[in-house]
Amino acid sequence: MVRPKLKSMKKFFLIAAISFLAIGTHAQSEKYLASMKSNIAAIDTSFKNPANLLALANKFERIATAEKDQWLAYYYAALCQVNYTYMEQDKSKVDAIADKATELIDKADALQPKNSEISCIKSMIASAHMMVNPMQRYQEYGPESASYLDDAIQQDSNNPRPEYLKGQGLKYTPDQFGGGCVTAKPILQSSLDKYNKFTPASEIHPNWGKERVEMLLAECK
Numbered sequence: 717m718v719r720p721k722l723k724s725m726k727k728f729f730l731i732a733a734i735s736f737l738a739i740g741t742h743a744q745s746e747k748y749l750a751s752m753k754s755n756i757a758a759i760d761t762s763f764k765n766p767a768n769l770l771a772l773a774n775k776f777e778r779i780a781t782a783e784k785d786q787w788l789a790y791y792y793a794a795l796c797q798v799n800y801t802y803m804e805q806d807k808s809k810v811d812a813i814a815d816k817a818t819e820l821i822d823k824a825d826a827l828q829p830k831n832s833e834i835s836c837i838k839s840m841i842a843s844a845h846m847m848v849n850p851m852q853r854y855q856e857y858g859p860e861s862a863s864y865l866d867d868a869i870q871q872d873s874n875n876p877r878p879e880y881l882k883g884q885g886l887k888y889t890p891d892q893f894g895g896g897c898v899t900a901k902p903i904l905q906s907s908l909d910k911y912n913k914f915t916p917a918s919e920i921h922p923n924w925g926k927e928r929v930e931m932l933l934a935e936c937k
Contacts, residue, residue, distance in 0.1 A: 748783050752920045755779070756792065759924075766803040770813075773797045777820065787831075788920055790824035794837050801844035814844040832872035833922045839864035839881055861885070876910035879903050880925045887932055897936035904933050 755775050762768035773796035780789035797817035801810045821837045828834060839861045846857035868878035883904035889895020911926040 748779065748786065749920065751775075751779050752788065752792075756920060759792075759796065762796070763799070763803075766800055769796045769800040769803075773800070773816075773820075780820075780823070785827065787824040787827035787834075790820050790827070791834060791837065791922070794818075794820035794824065794841075798837060798840045798844055801841075802847070807848045810844060810848050814841050817841050817844070830871055832868040832875040832878065835864045835868035835871060836875075836877045836881060839868065839878075843885065874910060874914065876907045876914050876929070877922065877925050879907035879910065880929050883907055883929070884932060887936065901933065901936045904929055904936070908933060 755772055758768070758772060762772055773793045776789050776793035776796065780786060780793060783789060794817045797813060797820060801813045801817070804810050804813060817837070818841055821834055821841065824837075825831070825834050842857045842861035842864060846853045846861065862882075865878045865882050868875060883900045883906075886895045886903065887897060887900035889899075891898075908926070908929050911929060914923075916923040
């Protein structure tokens, strides 16, 4: 009579252990989602005070350190980091900030290789390096930035962000170098058409850029 009882108790403790593990994992997942949503929501307003972008990048990196298998935390850390480079007035500081963005996006890439959104960030980083001195750096970083956008389009033809970034770059390229609104407008329009059909994979997946495309198109009319 002892053995069946012992067997039953072992089964009970096993079920209890699995239940506690599941509850703990769910609580951790809920905490991760709540932190991500809160920080993602703060990105847009951070552009009013660029230093907040670096603070957000640090917050996302801390999330990524705690959740080592979550590529999106590294992605958003890199996104905030590279966006700051475009606002930094001291060009001597831009390369180091962009290099940090590269470090972060490389970690995202290791977790989620050949991802269209990650390729977009790599293109933005190359552009950041180029803008430190466009005349001297275009031949190195211009093709690199364009190549990453080509990769991004190939990796996900429905992603609107590669064409947004491509069209934006063309809009601000002088007409004599093949840029301007005439060249940029059809690409931006294609991006907007994709935005109108786009649904992010989850509430924390990338879903930025549409308002910017609409503004660029309005400027080209």
